[in-house]
Amino acid sequence: MKMVCDDEMTLWVDGVQTDVDGQGVYDQVSSLNIPSITQVLGIKCVNIRGHYGIMAAVEDTRGDDVLVTDDSWSCSNTADDGWEKEDFVEGENWNAASYYNHPSYNLSTEPWSSMSAKRKKYRLRLCVDTTA
Numbered sequence: 001m002k003m004v005c006d007d008e009m010t011l012w013v014d015g016v017q018t019d020v021d022g023q024g025v026y027d028q029v030s031s032l033n034i035p036s037i038t039q040v041l042g043i044k045c046v047n048i049r050g051h052y053g054i055m056a057a058v059e060d061t062r063g064d065d066v067l068v069t070d071d072s073w074s075c076s077n078t079a080d081d082g083w084e085k086e087d088f089v090e091g092e093n094w095n096a097a098s099y100y101n102h103p104s105y106n107l108s109t110e111p112w113s114s115m116s117a118k119r120k121k122y123r124l125r126l127c128v129d130t131t132a
């Protein structure tokens with residue numbers, strides 16, 4: 001899994017908070033090998049200042065994207081109890097992620113350019129994908 005968050009990121013894999021290199025650095029891509037049996041990925045991206053966004057993807061052994069941040073991810077600006085767990089039921093404050101096309105972000109510069117061209121930056125705070 002590769003991910004980048006502007007500004008600070010926290011990651012959960014199947015409900016377990018997982019540290020990754022660069023999670024507190026807004027301009028660094030973080031990588032993590034996740035088990036193929038992973039059911040839930042949760043990412044908390046906190047904006048400290050300025051613009052914000054997130055990109056993430058899971059690749060298979062051939063390097064092909066099998067999961068990317070897109071509008072299939074559900075997002076909220078509040079951290080409901082247990083939001084990062086498989087049995088979480090979304091409330092009305094959870095919505096589909098939305099693409100963030102801001103003119104100040106140049107996706108051809110690092111760290112965004114190191115992500116696949118198929119990926120888009122999404123504007124979100126807390127996101128969870130349970131489509132596995």
